[in-house]
Amino acid sequence: MPLVTTEATVLQAFPYSETSKILRLLTPQNGVQSVLARGARRPKSRYGGILEPFTDGVASFYYREHRDLHNLSDFELGRSRQRLGRDLVRFGGASLLAEIILRTGSPQAAPEVFAHMRASLGALEDAPDGDVEPVALARAWSLIATLGFGPALDQCVGCGVDLEPGTALFFDYTAGGLHCGRCAAPAGAGRIIPGAARTDLLSFLAGEATALDRTAAHWQLLGRFLAYHLIDAESLRSLDFLAAALAPA
Amino acid sequence: MGAIDDLTTELARLPGIGRKTALRLTYFLLKRTPEESRRLARAIETVVERVRECSRCGNLTESDPCGLCQDQRRDPRIICVVEDPADIGAIERTGEYRGQYHVLGGHLSPLDGVGPDELNIDALLRRLGGSGGGGQVDELIIATNPSVEGEATALYLQKLVRPQGVRVTRLARGLPVGGDLEYADGVTIAEALSGRREL
Ligand SMILES: [Zn+2]
Ligand SMILES: [Zn+2]
Numbered sequence: 001m002p003l004v005t006t007e008a009t010v011l012q013a014f015p016y017s018e019t020s021k022i023l024r025l026l027t028p029q030n031g032v033q034s035v036l037a038r039g040a041r042r043p044k045s046r047y048g049g050i051l052e053p054f055t056d057g058v059a060s061f062y063y064r065e066h067r068d069l070h071n072l073s074d075f076e077l078g079r080s081r082q083r084l085g086r087d088l089v090r091f092g093g094a095s096l097l098a099e100i101i102l103r104t105g106s107p108q109a110a111p112e113v114f115a116h117m118r119a120s121l122g123a124l125e126d127a128p129d130g131d132v133e134p135v136a137l138a139r140a141w142s143l144i145a146t147l148g149f150g151p152a153l154d155q156c157v158g159c160g161v162d163l164e165p166g167t168a169l170f171f172d173y174t175a176g177g178l179h180c181g182r183c184a185a186p187a188g189a190g191r192i193i194p195g196a197a198r199t200d201l202l203s204f205l206a207g208e209a210t211a212l213d214r215t216a217a218h219w220q221l222l223g224r225f226l227a228y229h230l231i232d233a234e235s236l237r238s239l240d241f242l243a244a245a246l247a248p249a
Numbered sequence: 250m251g252a253i254d255d256l257t258t259e260l261a262r263l264p265g266i267g268r269k270t271a272l273r274l275t276y277f278l279l280k281r282t283p284e285e286s287r288r289l290a291r292a293i294e295t296v297v298e299r300v301r302e303c304s305r306c307g308n309l310t311e312s313d314p315c316g317l318c319q320d321q322r323r324d325p326r327i328i329c330v331v332e333d334p335a336d337i338g339a340i341e342r343t344g345e346y347r348g349q350y351h352v353l354g355g356h357l358s359p360l361d362g363v364g365p366d367e368l369n370i371d372a373l374l375r376r377l378g379g380s381g382g383g384g385q386v387d388e389l390i391i392a393t394n395p396s397v398e399g400e401a402t403a404l405y406l407q408k409l410v411r412p413q414g415v416r417v418t419r420l421a422r423g424l425p426v427g428g429d430l431e432y433a434d435g436v437t438i439a440e441a442l443s444g445r446r447e448l
Contacts, residue, residue: 012360014361017264017265018264018265019265041429043429049395049396052396052397052398053360053397053398054397081397082397082400084397085396085397085398085399085400085401085404086400086401086404087404088401088404088405088408091359091397091401092359095359095360096359098360099359099360102360237359237360237361237362237364238359238360240359240364241357241359241364242359244364244365245405
């Protein structure tokens with residue numbers, strides 16, 4: 001039973017029994033792993049309440065092959081992300097990234113996903129108040145690209161022709177990209193997106209947040225795309241949460 | 250499955266009780282007089298039949314509204330919002346608080362599918378709003394757990410309640426971050442209460 005010591009980010013933490021917690025950790029070399037943190041809910045726990053969503057640190061756990069749950073032996077705090085809880089969009093945006101990784105993640109090594117998540121949490125914490133939404137959108141789309149299922153925006157998903165920038169085109173959720181104007185009425189589900197939105201989307205996929213006048217359509221596009229590309233088509237709970245958080249009171 | 254197995258299985262579902270302890274408890278119950286064991290069975294049955302959520306505050310109670318809601322000596326102008334009924338006990342033990350309570354039934358957690366609709370928030374708004382005998386609340390003390398989710402829940406409530414002109418405060422730090430209010434000691438909670446801040 002080898003002891004694994006690795007950098008880790010807590011994606012999710014939930015109670016297990018009166019005194020313990022189960023954590024879903026994202027690691028560079030071991031992908032997503034579930035660990036049991038015994039005693040973590042006790043008031044005088046040596047973890048001192050750091051085992052919370054989005055905390056960065058170094059985790060040590062006893063890795064048991066062919067098991068889904070490993071025993072955490074230590075967690076050294078790198079950075080607490082408590083600040084994310086003080087803004088619902090930052091909180092919802094971070095939850096969305098965690099949910100996408102949990103729905104697609106595996107115990108395979110994925111250092112680029114790990115690096116992306118760590119950078120994203122910092123970006124969400126540090127975004128100026130007015131920029132939180134574009135930053136959240138950019139981090140979500142660029143995570144999708146990092147995970148390897150980003151939409152094709154440069155070439156038509158139907159015939160492969162290069163697409164001119166700036167025109168409104170049909171975004172096909174099923175095929176995962178844009179159709180040129182000449183391709184026959186696409187069979188897949190989708191919607192026409194304007195040229196400006198195409199430009200925004202290109203920036204988002206590269207992880208760059210652009211200033212947006214209206215964000216509602218972008219959230220909708222992201223939600224629809226994810227619904228078609230995640231294993232179970234059930235909508236993401238974090239997106240529902242974000243919709244509620246962004247709704248005018 | 251035999252009767253012994255059945256009881257052991259049920260006991261093992263209780264928090265902090267493993268299969269081994271459950272079996273030991275089963276044999277212990279068998280060694281007592283039948284009347285003693287029946288008394289335990291009746292007590293469990295009675296709790297299940299009689300204890301309900303208070304329709305006003307969400308606390309667990311045998312009478313609706315609960316004793317805390319009915320207590321005339323408690324200040325109806327202050328409501329302390331907690332995640333779970335057990336948190337009420339923790340705050341009551343400090344003897345520092347004389348207002349009323351409201352139990353949310355958890356905290357916002359996007360990943361677990363807990364959004365505002367899953368929490369006991371509508372009843373809280375009714376208590377603050379004009380209809381249904383509300384409108385006399387001056388202050389809402391938000392005593393959700395000092396965790397990321399508890400903090401987000403506090404913030405959500407604050408945004409929701411602000412238009413009603415109610416003063417919203419949050420328990421001060423001093424509570425262990427990420428800990429459960431239910432397990433904090435009385436001094437810590439009392440300090441947090443006295444140092445509560447405006448949101
Ligand atoms: Zn084409
Ligand atoms: Zn009550």
